Amino acid sequence: MKADFLAGQYFDIRLEVHQPRNGSEFIGLPLDEQFTFTLGKKGEEAKLVTEFFNLEEPNLEKWNFTWYEDLFARDAARKTLVNVASKAYRRIALYEPGEYTATLNYNNGSKTEATWLVRDLAEERKAKNIVLFIGDGMTTNMITAARLIGHKQVNGKYQSLMAMDKFPVVGHQMTHSIDSFITDSANSAAALNTGHKSTVNCLNVYADSSKDPFDDPKVESIAEIFHRLTGGHVGIVSTAYIADATPAALVSHTRLRSQYGAIVDTYLNGVNNWTHVPIDVIFGGGAEQFYPSELGGVTYQDKNYYDEFAAQDYQIIQNRTALLSASNEEKALGIFTTSNMAKWLDRNVYRDNLNQSLSPTGDETPALDQPGLKEMTLKAIDILETRSGDKGWFLMSEAASIDKMMHVLDYDRALGELLELDDTVKATIDHLNSTNCLKETLILVTADHGHGFDVMGSVDTHYxxxxxxxxxxxxxxxxxxxxxxxxxxxxxxxxxxxxxxxxxxxxxxxxxxxxxxxxxxxxxxxxxxxxxxxxxxxxxxTDVPVYAMGPCQELFQGTYNSIDIFYNMATCFGLGRGKPSTEE
Structure with a gap:
């Protein structure tokens, strides 16, 4: 296995030794003495990991799981039972750039090696702020189709262009994951946020085989590192339910992206024994993860999270009108509907369909006054800029329903969401320019993965x-x-x-x-x-596009892996720390 790390980035290590029921038995030493785990930098002598990190040896854990060895075994309902012995080393970091070899010796002579590369990044901060726009599921072909819909042509020449078309740097990123060459939104978002590949449904963890979805080895995210090292402020905007995979990937750590209640709690309280990021702005849908079961919600420990956030000095916003008049001085939780937010086409053209959206209060009335991505993003920037001072800020803004509408083959709504994203990008550039923040802000527009969409012609629908x-x-x-x-x-x-x-x-x-x-x-x-x-x-x-404007824009040229988005952002923020910070 190969993995890349940012110098000073916290991570966990999980060791597992598997013993299939019909496989060879452990013999000789007792099971808890089978592990010898060493780590060494290239050209230096390897040490026991406990000595390398100055740790105590963790307790041995044991469990079992079942799996199908292939599709034939699945069809025959023939599962294999696997016994597991495991140890976990928590919240450690490598500070010296270079190549490392991690070696696990087990079961009287068996050996597994992994190569780890700690990247040598400059520590100079070049951007005060970063805006990361995610067009979930967006591909170059979709952008081409949206341009055709939204911009006029004369003699085969466009008379106007999309905001993305005007970015000075364009690249492409590859989206493969560990267990599948076609990724889902959880582990693809995790790659963008941590610089580590993962597996389907994972948020900022490497999947282990235990039954607990929260004990998998964690990796620190860009938002967590940025706040920990610089005190910078963080905001999350999405047109999805706010506990969905892409927004959750900023600070959540779980093998199951469906742990919505715990994800909402993480936004507010962080993760035990890990880094806590106090998020200034959270805007999106998914009210059912905020109000308790008496109103039909499903929350962590059945708490009312509107009350929980209010108790930690968040202003609670539940419609567009309140959003536009909200204070820029206070932290803000804006939840505008149950589930995913209404699509641009339904908010602006087929407004009768807003009756299909339910109020964020839980009273089952329609959510008729919902903001769009542009309004949420601009307000988030105003709050972050007001509250962050000289420390700067990091904002992720997601056009989630490009993906959600492509899933249901609703191309018109998907492309409407993409055009709304582009309008939001244009408005963001104009807004940052008007407040003299543009020159110190890196703006990125990319996707987490694609869909196999293309335009092959036109249709006379009446005929x-x-x-x-x-x-x-x-x-x-x-x-x-x-x-x-x-x-x-x-x-x-x-x-x-x-x-x-x-x-x-x-x-x-x-x-x-x-x-x-x-x-x-x-x-x-x-x-x-x-x-x-x-x-x-x-x-x-399909590879997906990356548009870059601002400090460090040149880093995003060419074709590269999705994890390089993380490392390039870390470079621009100057987060490549080759030595422990004072808090460590």
Whole structure:
């Protein structure tokens, strides 16, 4: 195994020795004496890890788990039982740049080695602030399609361009994860935030095999390091429910991204025995993770988290009107609806669909007064700038429903969300310029992963709908879509009644999805390419774009791994500390 580290970045080590039930038995020494774990810098003598880090030897842990060795074993319901012996070394750091070899000796002669690279980064701070925009699921092809929708052409030439088109530096990042070459939003966001690859559903941890989703070895995130070393301030904005994977990746540490209650608690109280970041701004959806069960919510220990945040001096904001008038002097929690926030198309064009969003108070009334990404982002910047002083700030702003609408093949809403992101980027540049902050702020626009979307032409939707024979409906010149899909009907027309539902179970609880008979009735029936239990599209392998403007922009040119986003941001913030800070 190979891993990269930032000098001074905290991390945990988990050692596991596996003993399959039908495998060889441990023999000779008792199980707790099987471990010999050494660490050494290249060219130097390796030492026992306890000596290297001046630690006491941790207790031995034991558990077991079951797994399917392959798909044939799964079909036969034939699981393999594995016994595990494990030790964990917590919250340690490497300060000297260079290459290290970690060696685990176990089971009377077996050996596993890992190579770790501590990157040699400059400690000079070049940016006071960073804005990291995440277009969740956004690809170059989607940007091309959004430009076609939002900007006028004459004789094949655009008369205006997107804000992203005007960035001076463009690169591409590769999004693979440890256990899958096609990533999910949790471990892809973790790679951007920690510089470490992980596995599906993991947030800033390396997955272990224990049953506890919170004991996996943690890795410190950019927000945590930035605050710990500089006292800088942090903000989170998302159009998703705020405990979703991308916003959670700033400060959460769990193997299961679905631990929403604990994630909300982490925003407020941090993680025990780890770094706590007091977050100044949290704006998004997901009210059901804030109000208790008596109102229909599901929260950590059934607490009312509006009250919990208010008790720690947060102003509680629950609609657009209150957001615009909120104080820039105080910390702010803004939760504007249950679940994900309403899409741009429904907030601005098909406003009757706002009845599908529920109030963040839990009273089940419609959430009719929701802000957009631009309003949340600009207010977050104002609060961070007011409160941070000379220490600077780090803001992550996510256009979450590019991804969520691509999953349900609702291309019109997805591209509307992308155009809203671009408008937010433009407004942010203008706003920072008006307050003389632009020259000291690095602005990044990228994605966590992509979808297999492209535009292949255009459709005369009026003509298509008028045809009675599917094969005649195919007399169009161009269309848009994906390739990793469930069964669906396509008419390439906007769904005016709300977000799309492309596939459904005809027989309840069958896990067998067919094209939704109420979706695109006048379109063409297309067979899916995914397993029949899938009712949505999935992510793709494609590289995703990175746009950079401001201090250190040159670092983001070329094609590189997703973890390099983290290291380049750390370089720009001057976080590559080759020696312990005073607090350590």
């Amino acid at each position: 298509l709908a008028a045809q009675n024979v599917d094969r005649k409906k195919r007399k169009f010149s161009l269309f848009q879509g994906l390739m990793a899909d469930p069964d669906r009907r396509e008419n390439w027309s906007v769904r005016k009644s709300g977000p799309r539902e492309p596939a459904v179970e005809i027989e309840e609880d069958s896990d067998d999805n067919y094209a939704n008979p109420e979706d695109g009735e006048d379109g063409i029936l297309l067979n899916g390419t995914l397993p029949v239990e899938n009712d949505q599209g999935v992510h793709s392998l």
